[in-house]
Amino acid sequence: MNKTDIIPFYGGTHPELFEIERRCMDRPGKVIDFLDQRLPNGKIIDIGAGNGYTAQLLIKETRPIVALEPDEMMIDSTKPLIWAKGTAQQVPFHANTFESAYATWAFFFDGMPDVDKGLAEVERVVKPGGEIIIVDNYGHDEFCALSTRKINSNVDYWTAKGFDYTVIDTVFAFDSVEEARTLLSLYFGDEAGTVNQTVFDYKVVAYTKTNHK
Numbered sequence: 074m075n076k077t078d079i080i081p082f083y084g085g086t087h088p089e090l091f092e093i094e095r096r097c098m099d100r101p102g103k104v105i106d107f108l109d110q111r112l113p114n115g116k117i118i119d120i121g122a123g124n125g126y127t128a129q130l131l132i133k134e135t136r137p138i139v140a141l142e143p144d145e146m147m148i149d150s151t152k153p154l155i156w157a158k159g160t161a162q163q164v165p166f167h168a169n170t171f172e173s174a175y176a177t178w179a180f181f182f183d184g185m186p187d188v189d190k191g192l193a194e195v196e197r198v199v200k201p202g203g204e205i206i207i208v209d210n211y212g213h214d215e216f217c218a219l220s221t222r223k224i225n226s227n228v229d230y231w232t233a234k235g236f237d238y239t240v241i242d243t244v245f246a247f248d249s250v251e252e253a254r255t256l257l258s259l260y261f262g263d264e265a266g267t268v269n270q271t272v273f274d275y276k277v278v279a280y281t282k283t284n285h286k
């Protein structure tokens with residue numbers, strides 16, 4: 074694993090801020106519901122699993138989940154997951170190991186180098202006929218409007234790669250204005266630190282594709 078292959082993430086050094094993110098982002102749990110309905114039984118891999126928040130909500134006896142994460146500081150081994158250290162660019166498993174793979178807000182960001190390489194790796198480790206699901210910001214909502222840079226994914230890129238997509242209407246819902254200001258100023262800078270609301274419309278996109286190779 075090359076260190077330069079890892080996209081820096083604040084969650085390992087500031088777990089208390091990541092705790093706010095995970096609790097408040099998609100507060101109604103609609104992304105979890107979507108993944109829960111789509112993921113089959115059998116071995117699944119979560120690419121860029123973070124601290125395992127999503128995998129822990131989706132794992133069940135018939136659906137073991139490997140949480141793949143490159144940042145040692147993100148790995149929470151108290152969670153009952155099968156952890157693997159590695160990157161999307163170099164998934165440390167044999168071909169056709171998994172029934173399905175998903176990534177939530179991890180690595181497959183618009184304009185990042187190596188997205189094609191990561192996708193090829195995911196296609197390699199998922200069995201033919203298995204489903205690949207990539208989750209990211211859709212944009213066109215109150216949350217993304219807070220950013221001065223583009224933070225939504227590129228639907229054209231993924232549809233050109235043969236993915237369908239579903240837009241999930243959800244919210245970022247904070248417990249207090251202070252909490253909203255704390256996290257949003259971390260993301261977007263000082264101006265977002267003056268917000269006066271706790272709930273922000275948030276659209277998430279889930280790209281889905283049956284793996285053919």
Ligand SMILES: C[S@@+](CC[C@H](N)C(=O)[O-])C[C@H]1O[C@@H](n2cnc3c(N)ncnc32)[C@H](O)[C@@H]1O
Binds near residue numbers: 081
């Ligand atoms: C925004 S967090 C999302 C974590 C998790 N998927 C979630 O939804 O809570 C992005 C994660 O991707 C990881 N990451 C960074 N570079 C990566 C790479 N090259 N391949 C896979 N994951 C990577 C980061 O360490 C971080 O844990």
